[in-house]
Amino acid sequence: MREDIERNERIIAALPTMAQTCVIKNNGIFERFSHEKIVKSCLMVGAPLWAAEKISSYVAKSAYDGVSTAEIKILVYDCLKRVDRKIADKYLASNALRVRTSRDTIEPFDQRKIEKTLIIETDASGELARKIATETWKELKKLDVDYLTAPMIREIVNTKLVEYGLETLRKKYTRLGIPVYNITNLIRNGSRDNANMIHNPETVHKYVADEALKQYALLRILPNELADAHLGGDIHIHDLEFFAGRPLNCLQHDLRFFIKHGLKVDGTGDHTSVAGPPNHIETLMNHSGEIMLAAQQNMSGGQSMSLWNVFVAPFASGLPYEKVKQAVQMFIYNLNMAYAARGSQVPFTSINLEFTVPKFLEDEPAYGPKGKLVGVYGDYEEETRILQRAFTETLLDGDSDGKPHLFPNTIYALRDEVLKDEFEEDIRLVHELSAKYGTAYFVNMLPSYRGKMANYMGCRTSLSDNWTGEWQKDCFRTGNLAYVTLNLPRIAYNSRDDNDVFDYLDSYMHLGEEVLMLRREQAMNCLDNYNLLPFLTQEAEGDRYYSINNATLSFGFVGLNEMLIAHCGEGIEDPDARKFGLKVIKYMNKRADELKDETGLRWSVLQTPAESTAYRFGMLDKEKFGDKAVLQGDDVASYYTNSSHVPVNSDVLLPEKIKIEEKFHPLTLGGHIFHAFMGESYSDPDSLMSLTNKIAKNSDIGFWAYSSALSFCIKCKTLMKGLQTKCGTCGEETEVEWYDRITGYVQQVGRSRSASGGWNPGKMRELMDRKRL
Structure with a gap:
């Protein structure tokens, strides 16, 4: 209190001399004392004119240079109590008690607003709403605060509802939010609920919104x-x-829909630019990424595309391999660099690739540039194989620092017709990818429980043609x-x-x-x-x-x-x-x-x-x-x-x-997955190929990956096998990043010295417990 008086005295001393008394407002700004304002404020709450003028004169005589608006309101309130207690309370509510609302405004307290919200939000009767609002007002009058807040008022209302045994109404009226401490902790430290999210302003926004929406689901739905x-x-x-x-x-896309009809990323074309059917492979690559990103705004899980290289194949017809690979590189980099999904994530994406055109697709109509029919997909076997090879080579190259591309989850379909010598070179290349980064997945189409089609989305959720027996209906656009x-x-x-x-x-x-x-x-x-x-x-x-x-x-x-x-x-x-x-x-x-x-x-x-x-x-x-x-x-x-x-x-x-x-x-x-956790030594691609053959031909394992723990030195850009605490090249200890498969996808674990990052404590403990081959 003494500090406030001294502050006001310093402000007054710095002001030019005024003929009239100056009043300090709550925001620290000075204004001249106004006789008319006090008269008006008294009349607004129902005081007689004679009383308003008399009170204003009394306050003018009592005021001094630097008097605060709070002091003036106390003087007015004390005078009004001698005239009419109800009028005085009304004055206090509308002038002394100010509310910081959820609309980012400061407004006078109004009991009628409590009554109105109770009636609207809880279906309370008018009589009950007035009773609760009056009881709330009695409690608020006891508080010695400069401002009320909307959450504070709502909490007191909820307390009164509980006191009267109105729990059903309380649930409807409760406020959804997040404690100040939790927001502070999010800003400073982030969260480890989702390994795919980094610490930045968008993740803070996401987690705050998530908390309110979780409470909404638990309380309202x-x-x-x-x-x-x-x-x-x-x-x-x-x-x-x-x-x-x-x-x-999760969602499994059908790329042909957009090849034929073009792309409206907002779904309507009313708010964004509309693209017609693509005419070039580069446009289709861009569209493929935009489809994933746009759908991510409507979905809570992963986005996937199956038969991707088969459906893209007509666009690669007649193109040199270098141009095809450049287009594929653009697609993969776009998926890994589009930090625009929920909470500033890259879209959670999967691509299911084929080594050749599956037999059941060979006679299916093929759609190419401008959405036109261009024969059947069986006509594009060479392009299908080229696209798979370009995709795998791009993943094998890693990014410009030598780190693995973490998205898309790339899933390779193993069918009976591809486990032959003709495809050995292509399959070996994929196992080089498994040996180096451990990011490739394999879907086994040989077991008896398989039909023509099975695809995987996100971590392991799966669709197969076992619902209606029609592969398109069972496996696409759902x-x-x-x-x-x-x-x-x-x-x-x-x-x-x-x-x-x-x-x-x-x-x-x-x-x-x-x-x-x-x-x-x-x-x-x-x-x-x-x-x-x-x-x-x-x-x-x-x-x-x-x-x-x-x-x-x-x-x-x-x-x-x-x-x-x-x-x-x-x-x-x-x-x-x-x-x-x-x-x-x-x-x-x-x-x-x-x-x-x-x-x-x-x-x-x-x-x-x-x-x-x-x-x-x-x-x-x-x-x-x-x-x-x-x-x-x-x-x-x-x-x-x-x-x-x-x-x-x-x-x-x-x-x-x-x-x-x-x-x-x-x-x-x-959905299912089998994990083969690989050791710290370099895995031999040929040994992995032999293992893949055995799993595919001799087991009912439907989906698996060879998971490798990796370490990457941020300082000298060295990639190492295993979870290393020190770079073997430059000796760095604090800037070594760990990578491993968390549940279905490969992601950063964190720095070796901190062993913290995106992974929660349970997954970190599991990581340390893993026995490797």
């Missing part, structure tokens, strides 16, 4: 029991922040709508016998069903009623681009290994325990098949890409079950084994690991 099941850790509802506005997860993950170890902790396990499994799946149906309902609203997803709803030839009726609703799971240990006494490596694990996943599939019949929708089971869920479940169960919980990791970071994988620290040899995990791939057609 999901019933209490579903919200509680998620918060308590029985199930995990993925992408809660996108539940309300972009509830669709995707995984959403998935919910079940906490399998917790089921075991709560179960006394097998019957209990399946009873709990039923209940957890029922929760998942309800969540997924609500999510689908929200997706329908966003597509059909809210006009919120214009890219997906654009039409051509009378047909909407995105087909929600062909999208999958999926049950995911985490910790099968720990469930088996808790329930059977042995983990997934034990044959008897594994039989029970297979029984559990078959039971989930049985329920998915029943739901297909009951709802007419496409249900599936997938191995969850649990980047954070395995850690979240583990830490929750450690707190809830104590020593009863079967956990991987340590006391600082506990986690569960991802889905139905063998634990990463297991000593089981690779052939045995394949035999264990292959049993689960035919049961998880919604």
Whole structure:
């Protein structure tokens, strides 16, 4: 208080002499005392004219140079109390109590606004709204603050609603937000929930918005029991922040749609430039990237393109190899440099490549420049192979510093017709890529559960032609709508016998069903009623681009290994325990098949890409079950084994690991992956080729990658195998960046000395636990 008086005295001393009394406003600005303002303020709250003039004269005599507006208001309020207490309270509310609103304005407090918002937002009666607003006003009068804030007022209103037992109204009236401390921490330190995001202003904005939208989904969309099941850790509802506005997860594009009809990145062409059908390969490369980026604004998961090099092949006809490769380079660099997706990420992209034109496509109409028919795709086998080779060579080159291109996730289809000598050179080149960076994926089209087509999106979510049997309808212009993950170890902790396990499994799946149906309902609203997803709803030839009726609703799971240990006494490596694990996943599939019949929708089971869920479940169960919980990791970071994988620290040899995990791939057609974690020594491409042949021809593994831990010296640009703490070339210790596959995709781990970055503590612990070949 003394400091304020001294500050005011200094300001007054610096001002020119004024004939009239000066008043200091709340913002520190001086103005001359105004008799008329005081009279007007009294009249505005209902005081008689005589009283207003008398009060103004009294205040004028009491005022002094440098008097504050707060002091003047106290004088006016004290005088009005002698005239009429209600009028005095009204004056205090409109003049002394000022509100900093969510509209970035400062306004007089108005009790009627509380009444109005209660009626509008909660459907409260006028009488109840007035009662709550009056009680709130009584509390606010007691506060000694310069300003009220809208959140402060809302909190007090919510307190009154709770006191009166009006919890339903309180939930509707509550404010969504994020604590000041959390925002400060985000600005200073960032977040490690998503390894694909760097620390910058856009990620801060994203996380703040995410927090509000997560709360909105939990409070407004999901019933209490579903919200509680998620918060308590029985199930995990993925992408809660996108539940309300972009509830669709992964998307598999059909590049032919845009080759034929051109590109409207906003979906309508009303707000951006419209491009016609591409005429040159360079234009098509640009369009391919823009399609991914535009769709990312409407989706919560990854974007993928299958048969990419087949569909691009007509545009490469007659072109020299150097020009084709230059166009492919432009596409790959664009995907890795477009920091314009959610929270300043590059778009999360995957490209499924073929080594040749698949037999079922050979007689399909081919579309080329300007969207015109140019024969059939079987006419473009050479161009298809050239494009694959150019793509692989570009990835093998790395960027100008020698680092791997992290996107797109590049997936190579292995079909019976390509596992022959004719394609040996092309396949070996891909294995050079695997040996160097570990970024390539392989999809196995040989197992009996495969049809003509299967494609993968993002970390592992998958589509195949097992829905209607029509490859285009089943695998294009649709995707995984959403998935919910079940906490399998917790089921075991709560179960006394097998019957209990399946009873709990039923209940957890029922929760998942309800969540997924609500999510689908929200997706329908966003597509059909809210006009919120214009890219997906654009039409051509009378047909909407995105087909929600062909999208999958999926049950995911985490910790099968720990469930088996808790329930059977042995983990997934034990044959008897594994039989029970297979029984559990078959039971989930049985329920998915029943739901297909009951709802007419496409249900599936997938191995969850649990980047954070395995850690979240583990830490929750450690707190809830104590020593009863079967956990991987340590006391600082506990986690569960991802889905139905063998634990990463297991000593089981690779052939045995394949035999264990292959049993689960035919049961998880919604998505799966097999990890072969490679050692620190350089992997031999020919040895990897031999292994690929064996996996493809002799196992039911559907999707896999050879994952390599890498270190990169930022100072001298040296790439090294393994997680190195010191550069072998220049000796640098603090500027060595680590890379490895987090759950499905390769990403930076962080600096070697800090061992921090995009990976959360659970994934960091898992990284350290991985046994390598």
